[in-house]
Amino acid sequence: MGDTAAPTREVFANVAPWMQAVFFLLITASLAYSGWVLSCRVRVWRQGGSGEWERNPRVWLERLGREVLAQRRVRAAAPARRSGVVLHLLLFSGFLVLAVGTTLLFIADKGPVHFHRGAYFLAYELVMDLFGLALLAGCSLALYRRLVARPASLGHQPADLALLALLLAIGITGFVLEGLRLASDGTTEGVAQWSVVGHLVRGAAGELGVSGAVARAAHLGAWWVHVLLITALFALWPHTRLLHAVTGTLHILARPARAMGSLTTVSLDTVEKTGKFGLSVPADLNAVQRLSLDACMECGRCEDACPAHATGKPLSPKVLVQDLKRAVDRSLPSLHAPVIRAETLWACTTCQACVAACPVQIGHADLIVGLRRQLVGEGQLSGPPAQALRRLGSQGNPFGRPQRERLAWAEGLSVPTPAEEPDAEVLLWVGCAASFDPRAQKVARATVQLLQHAGVRFAVLGRAERCTGDPARRLGDDFTFQQLAGENALVLAEAVGARRRVVTPCPHCMNTLRHEYGEFGADLEVVHHSQFLAELVAAGRLPAANPEPGRTVTLHDPCYLARVNGETEATRRLLAATGAQLREMPRHGERTFCCGAGGGRMWFDEPPAQRVNRQRAAEAVATGAATLATGCPFCLNMMTDGVAGTPEGEALRVADVAELLLEATVVGSA
Ligand code: SF4
Numbered sequence: 039m040g041d042t043a044a045p046t047r048e049v050f051a052n053v054a055p056w057m058q059a060v061f062f063l064l065i066t067a068s069l070a071y072s073g074w075v076l077s078c079r080v081r082v083w084r085q086g087g088s089g090e091w092e093r094n095p096r097v098w099l100e101r102l103g104r105e106v107l108a109q110r111r112v113r114a115a116a117p118a119r120r121s122g123v124v125l126h127l128l129l130f131s132g133f134l135v136l137a138v139g140t141t142l143l144f145i146a147d148k149g150p151v152h153f154h155r156g157a158y159f160l161a162y163e164l165v166m167d168l169f170g171l172a173l174l175a176g177c178s179l180a181l182y183r184r185l186v187a188r189p190a191s192l193g194h195q196p197a198d199l200a201l202l203a204l205l206l207a208i209g210i211t212g213f214v215l216e217g218l219r220l221a222s223d224g225t226t227e228g229v230a231q232w233s234v235v236g237h238l239v240r241g242a243a244g245e246l247g248v249s250g251a252v253a254r255a256a257h258l259g260a261w262w263v264h265v266l267l268i269t270a271l272f273a274l275w276p277h278t279r280l281l282h283a284v285t286g287t288l289h290i291l292a293r294p295a296r297a298m299g300s301l302t303t304v305s306l307d308t309v310e311k312t313g314k315f316g317l318s319v320p321a322d323l324n325a326v327q328r329l330s331l332d333a334c335m336e337c338g339r340c341e342d343a344c345p346a347h348a349t350g351k352p353l354s355p356k357v358l359v360q361d362l363k364r365a366v367d368r369s370l371p372s373l374h375a376p377v378i379r380a381e382t383l384w385a386c387t388t389c390q391a392c393v394a395a396c397p398v399q400i401g402h403a404d405l406i407v408g409l410r411r412q413l414v415g416e417g418q419l420s421g422p423p424a425q426a427l428r429r430l431g432s433q434g435n436p437f438g439r440p441q442r443e444r445l446a447w448a449e450g451l452s453v454p455t456p457a458e459e460p461d462a463e464v465l466l467w468v469g470c471a472a473s474f475d476p477r478a479q480k481v482a483r484a485t486v487q488l489l490q491h492a493g494v495r496f497a498v499l500g501r502a503e504r505c506t507g508d509p510a511r512r513l514g515d516d517f518t519f520q521q522l523a524g525e526n527a528l529v530l531a532e533a534v535g536a537r538r539r540v541v542t543p544c545p546h547c548m549n550t551l552r553h554e555y556g557e558f559g560a561d562l563e564v565v566h567h568s569q570f571l572a573e574l575v576a577a578g579r580l581p582a583a584n585p586e587p588g589r590t591v592t593l594h595d596p597c598y599l600a601r602v603n604g605e606t607e608a609t610r611r612l613l614a615a616t617g618a619q620l621r622e623m624p625r626h627g628e629r630t631f632c633c634g635a636g637g638g639r640m641w642f643d644e645p646p647a648q649r650v651n652r653q654r655a656a657e658a659v660a661t662g663a664a665t666l667a668t669g670c671p672f673c674l675n676m677m678t679d680g681v682a683g684t685p686e687g688e689a690l691r692v693a694d695v696a697e698l699l700l701e702a703t704v705v706g707s708a
Pocket residue numbers: 340343344345346347353354355385386387388389390391392393402403
């Protein structure tokens with residue numbers, strides 16, 4: 039009961055000592071049971087063997103603050119998921135504050151210092167009531183979402199409703215308990231009103247004539263109900279979606295700190311010892327991968343972001359994770375068909391939209407490539423993609439063109455090799471698409487003309503350049519990638535010398551050279567051509583002589599530039615330099631939607647209705663812009679085809695940002 043000098047309350051007021059003993063017994067037993075269930079999961083994770091994981095405690099602390107406590111990924115959800123964000127933040131904050139508050143109450147009651155009094159006590163009562171309300175509001179919204187809104191990508195299990203009902207009941211009985219305590223222990227009005235909800239309940243109880251001995255009996259009854267509900271929650275939470283609060287946090291802390299766009303290297307030794315090229319059976323999933331499967335709460339964000347799923351292909355990253363989890367839990371003999379079919383794995387563009395959307399940071403694309411590696415190793419890839427792999431191995435490019443044609447794109451231009459331009463500021467890495475594809479060749483030409491106009495001394499490798507190996511690695515043929523990376527790294531080491539700066543118009547080349555070549559001895563500073571050109575514009579080396587202020591442009595951000603490497607500004611700065619008015623598509627920047635070419639999908643045949651580029655082109659057409667700009671030779675081709683397939687396509691020109699900048703900068707360019 040509160041006194042006027044130092045308001046406080048007795049924690050177990052009205053509860054006999056034997057009842058308190060039963061309470062602690064129940065809580066201990068329920069926690070022991072949930073601890074045992076959790077230890078069984080830990081055993082399952084550890085059966086996976088050690089893989090790469092983050093071991094630096096400083097990184098754990100950073101991730102704990104930024105990703106777990108500040109809920110960065112949850113808050114960054116797509117606009118269509120805002121209601122889910124609100125309810126998750128309400129539930130998370132309610133849980134966190136009530137858990138911390140209850141722990142503090144226990145310490146104050148059983149510890150040597152009784153600090154649960156005075157101003158602290160009043161603030162405590164207020165804060166606990168407000169966050170109790172947040173928990174109730176979150177539960178109510180979640181129930182509405184599951185029972186009424188029912189978004190298709192959200193996983194539904196009967197236990198979900200039971201959990202929400204249990205949480206609601208705990209919240210409501212908690213407030214009833216508080217109100218009846220206030221009604222029975224004579225707390226003064228000035229103190230009681232800090233317990234805002236309990237105060238209202240006390241008022242209602244008073245209206246009903248509940249006071250004195252009746253209030254005390256009702257309080258005791260409510261206390262038992264509340265205790266039994268809490269006991270059930272403490273025992274059963276690992277069997278519900280609440281498990282992700284622990285597994286998700288552990289996975290966020292433990293996941294390897296590799297760049298989003300890099301993949302692990304397959305070791306020949308391992309293949310020889312195990313006979314396996316990639317993920318084949320549950321035992322091949324390491325401990326962190328197994329933990330990641332347990333962290334999935336089936337929120338469906340990955341599925342909503344996936345271009346393969348959006349175009350009706352047999353791939354949902356959410357279902358893939360659940361299928362892998364089932365294979366681990368049931369110790370199935372294989373991870374592949376009938377568990378995960380080959381068509382599912384080949385449908386992925388490795389665009390990383392699922393990875394970026396996942397609140398618990400599951401690495402779907404790594405898992406998919408790991409599974410693809412086994413299929414490729416077993417010779418289960420056929421048709422044009424298999425032919426592209428063979429060409430990569432034999433001719434150094436996926437188009438099957440002879441190396442002597444590497445400089446065909448530069449006909450009529452002066453493009454020196456490093457030997458001819460020893461003082462080059464930068465090396466221009468052209469990439470296979472811009473070297474051999476007739477449409478993309480114009481991007482290489484535009485880039486070179488801009489460099490020359492700005493007076494940049496540059497060099498190209500010409501016949502010494504081979505494919506970076508990106509398509510081979512993402513298709514699952516890591517040994518072809520390693521062969522190409524090894525050869526290129528040697529050439530690059532000699533060509534770039536101490537300058538280390540490489541410019542490329544291809545985001546896939548940029549990503550691979552930047553993140554995956556270090557392992558092969560190529561320590562490079564690799565920038566996208568839009569980044570380098572934006573530097574030249576900012577330095578006044580490319581003044582706009584021929585801007586087109588009336589031109590409307592929409593921008594397709596390439597996945598491997600914007601999402602995977604976080605570069606969204608340089609392309610926009612170049613468009614601004616041309617004088618164009620930018621009309622953004624709904625999915626832009628890091629939340630861009632794939633063109634459909636990544637992950638080797640460029641070489642797969644698709645029925646028109648399943649083409650990602652068609653869907654993206656329709657989005658671009660809907661902006662009403664006259665030009666669709668992009669910054670990737672693969673996107674350029676895919677979007678050109680996609681736009682041509684739409685009824686309004688003829689009105690929309692597709693161009694690379696370098697081509698648009700050239701037109702605005704160099705009068706009479708071509
Ligand atoms: S990487 Fe892209 S295509 Fe592959 S599963 Fe994820 S979202 Fe889908």
